[in-house]
Amino acid sequence: MIRRTGYHVAMGLISFLWVAPILWVIVISFRSFDDVAANGLGSLPHSFTFSTYKSAWEDADEFRALINSLLVTIPAVLLSLGLASVAAYGLARYSIPLRRTILLLMLMGNLLPPQILLIPISRFVELIGYYDTLIALIAVHVGFGLGFYTFVLHGFMRDLPREIQEAATIDGAGPGKIYSAVILPLTRPALAALGALSFTWIFNDLLWSITVIRSGEKMPVTPALLGLQGLFVSSWNVIAAGTVIAAVPTVAVFLRFQKHFVGGLAIGAVK
Amino acid sequence: MTGLAVPRSDRRTFLKGLGLLGAATLVPGCATSSKSPGSGSAPSGQLALQSNLSSEQAKAAMEKLVAAYNKTGGSQVKLNTVASEIFRTQLPTYLTSANPPDVYTWYAGSVADSYAKKDLLLDVSSVWDSMGNYSKAMQTLSTSSAGQKIFVPTSYYWWGMFYRKSNFAKWGVTPPKTWAEFVAVCKTIQSKGIPPIGIGLGDTPWVASAWFDYLNIRINGAPFHRQLLAGQGNFTDPKVKAVFTKWREVLPYFDPKGKSFPFQEATSALLAGKTGMFLIGTFFADSAPKDALDDIDFFQFPIIDPAVPVAEEAPTDGYFASKKVQDVDGVKKFLTWLATAEAQEIYVQNSSGTVIPANPDGKSADTPLVQKGKAMIEGAAEITQFFNRDSSDALQPTADAALTKFLDKPDQIDKILKDWQAAAEKVFKA
Numbered sequence: 247m248i249r250r251t252g253y254h255v256a257m258g259l260i261s262f263l264w265v266a267p268i269l270w271v272i273v274i275s276f277r278s279f280d281d282v283a284a285n286g287l288g289s290l291p292h293s294f295t296f297s298t299y300k301s302a303w304e305d306a307d308e309f310r311a312l313i314n315s316l317l318v319t320i321p322a323v324l325l326s327l328g329l330a331s332v333a334a335y336g337l338a339r340y341s342i343p344l345r346r347t348i349l350l351l352m353l354m355g356n357l358l359p360p361q362i363l364l365i366p367i368s369r370f371v372e373l374i375g376y377y378d379t380l381i382a383l384i385a386v387h388v389g390f391g392l393g394f395y396t397f398v399l400h401g402f403m404r405d406l407p408r409e410i411q412e413a414a415t416i417d418g419a420g421p422g423k424i425y426s427a428v429i430l431p432l433t434r435p436a437l438a439a440l441g442a443l444s445f446t447w448i449f450n451d452l453l454w455s456i457t458v459i460r461s462g463e464k465m466p467v468t469p470a471l472l473g474l475q476g477l478f479v480s481s482w483n484v485i486a487a488g489t490v491i492a493a494v495p496t497v498a499v500f501l502r503f504q505k506h507f508v509g510g511l512a513i514g515a516v517k
Numbered sequence: 518m519t520g521l522a523v524p525r526s527d528r529r530t531f532l533k534g535l536g537l538l539g540a541a542t543l544v545p546g547c548a549t550s551s552k553s554p555g556s557g558s559a560p561s562g563q564l565a566l567q568s569n570l571s572s573e574q575a576k577a578a579m580e581k582l583v584a585a586y587n588k589t590g591g592s593q594v595k596l597n598t599v600a601s602e603i604f605r606t607q608l609p610t611y612l613t614s615a616n617p618p619d620v621y622t623w624y625a626g627s628v629a630d631s632y633a634k635k636d637l638l639l640d641v642s643s644v645w646d647s648m649g650n651y652s653k654a655m656q657t658l659s660t661s662s663a664g665q666k667i668f669v670p671t672s673y674y675w676w677g678m679f680y681r682k683s684n685f686a687k688w689g690v691t692p693p694k695t696w697a698e699f700v701a702v703c704k705t706i707q708s709k710g711i712p713p714i715g716i717g718l719g720d721t722p723w724v725a726s727a728w729f730d731y732l733n734i735r736i737n738g739a740p741f742h743r744q745l746l747a748g749q750g751n752f753t754d755p756k757v758k759a760v761f762t763k764w765r766e767v768l769p770y771f772d773p774k775g776k777s778f779p780f781q782e783a784t785s786a787l788l789a790g791k792t793g794m795f796l797i798g799t800f801f802a803d804s805a806p807k808d809a810l811d812d813i814d815f816f817q818f819p820i821i822d823p824a825v826p827v828a829e830e831a832p833t834d835g836y837f838a839s840k841k842v843q844d845v846d847g848v849k850k851f852l853t854w855l856a857t858a859e860a861q862e863i864y865v866q867n868s869s870g871t872v873i874p875a876n877p878d879g880k881s882a883d884t885p886l887v888q889k890g891k892a893m894i895e896g897a898a899e900i901t902q903f904f905n906r907d908s909s910d911a912l913q914p915t916a917d918a919a920l921t922k923f924l925d926k927p928d929q930i931d932k933i934l935k936d937w938q939a940a941a942e943k944v945f946k947a
Binding site for chain 2: 280285301368472481
């Protein structure tokens with residue numbers, strides 16, 4: 247009993263430690279600029295205002311930035327998962343020559359630090375005429391995600407029983423039909439987990455958006471938040487409000503797919 | 518049972534919704550992007566202005582400025598504001614891209630010249646034909662090492678020792694003029710239990726460079742300072758050591774907390790009366806609550822050697838253009854307009870108002886503070902800008918490292934200066 251209480255107290259404290267910075271941001275987001283400027287960021291709030299949310303939403307154009315983010319994130323997630331599932335299906339269910347090598351080759355791209363590819367990608371995107379477009383950003387995200395998603399889905403599909411596929415083949419289903427009617431529905435838990443994870447990754451990306459996008463009005467929400475910082479002086483309260491707004495979509499996706507997040511972590515753990 | 522079934526169908530509709538949204542967004546995404554692949558410089562009659570003035574007020578002022586120009590006819594200017602941090606890191610990419618934006622906000626002096634050396638900037642000498650009234654210092658700052666005018670200055674600001682008038686009155690001190698008076702003021706403020714000199718170096722270590730700049734131009738003069746920063750001097754020079762010896766005299770008066778927070782927090786500390794004074798540029802006023810602004814005043818960095826001609830730091834901002842612009846006449850016309858007193862007044866009136874128009878005929882904000890700052894700069898025999906602007910963004914980190922170390926371990930000056938020289942040599946050779 248004592249051990250149990252001790253455990254709960256300790257865990258409670260640790261979770262508070264984790265949540266504290268978030269709470270702090272939320273508190274700052276409701277303080278007025280003059281309050282922050284006069285009392286400092288660390289002090290207890292002396293004011294309460296919603297105007298920070300208004301200025302983040304209107305003056306900083308966060309609405310448009312969020313739309314841009316969704317315009318990039320949703321197609322990128324769908325495309326990369328779609329392509330990755332087809333690739334994984336082929337590699338996992340058919341004896342394609344060199345399939346191990348292909349898979350490792352795809353995964354190898356993920357081992358490279360993305361920073362060394364910044365300049366080549368920015369130059370290449372410019373060369374093909376898609377610099378400063380959301381299409382370029384989607385393509386980059388799909389390209390970078392593909393290797394890892396294929397690897398995870400491959401592991402999952404490989405473990406599906408052979409008999410199901412054989413039964414489908416006997417019933418006259420071709421590879422396409424087996425993929426869409428048998429394998430894909432069975433892979434749904436893995437797809438949901440990966441979808442939730444990749445949504446967060448792509449939505450929270452900053453590096454690629456500032457590499458391939460130049461116009462302020464095409465920037466997704468992460469660089470838009472950076473834009474709230476001035477050259478010298480930043481309105482931290484507005485930035486905090488903007489951050490809270492920007493977190494809403496990812497939190498919504500997380501809450502909706504919570505159990506798949508946990509499921510996703512365990513994919514391939516038990517054979 | 519239903520408890521299980523409902524969320525399932527819920528998730529399906531959610532997924533379907535996402536799918537539909539995704540499919541729908543893909544289509545307009547294609548349509549808008551195919552219209553303008555790389556909207557840098559649209560061909561006919563449109564100029565792209567890439568701006569790093571992303572803070573709320575400055576951005577609004579830029580929008581008004583561009584709107585005013587677009588009413589004058591001629592090429593239409595499209596303002597594109599990106600976060601200053603993104604702008605700083607991406608500027609080389611912008612300038613070297615195949616289809617770069619036309620005009621950029623940037624800083625005068627060697628930081629502009631470094632791009633001119635790579636032959637990326639448009640020669641705007643003809644724009645300067647209409648700028649005969651600009652000061653000699655502005656002309657020098659806008660000229661590349663190859664002798665071409667590559668920059669159009671539009672505003673500058675100043676650095677000073679800022680303090681709250683009410684606090685100085687409370688502590689019974691008056692603004693000092695000489696070093697001895699300054700040290701006396703520090704002593705008095707410290708005797709009241711307040712750290713006399715505020716500073717904010719966490720995240721913003723470059724703020725310390727203001728102290729180095731000012732001590733150097735007060736002790737050794739502006740020409741020596743410029744040569745040193747251009748790589749023609751040596752940081753192990755005894756004259757440089759003299760700067761640090763002087764600095765050590767006031768080191769005990771620095772706010773010990775200043776190393777941990779950025780300058781914006783240091784501003785709060787100054788305004789709250791937790792520090793006495795703060796050597797900072799006028800931009801800090803943007804982070805002050807409105808009701809405190811009237812109580813803020815500044816004094817000139819104290820004179821150390823009366824024989825040295827007085828120099829002041831006045832960082833100059835303005836515009837340059839890419840060498841690859843398509844509509845050269847349109848760009849030059851826009852730059853010529855930006856150089857007019859009228860255009861600069863539009864910006865000053867709509868921004869925070871602590872910058873001064875570069876055009877001598879332009880009216881600055883009519884506050885006593887700005888008038889005093891303007892008079893100080895106009896009375897200076899020499900003008901420097903700031904450490905990085907007089908050297909390069911690559912040299913700044915070497916200064917940050919050396920100065921931060923000095924503040925921690927002032928007794929190791931010799932070793933610190935030797936390390937600084939070694940680091941600087943690497944930068945100059947690169």
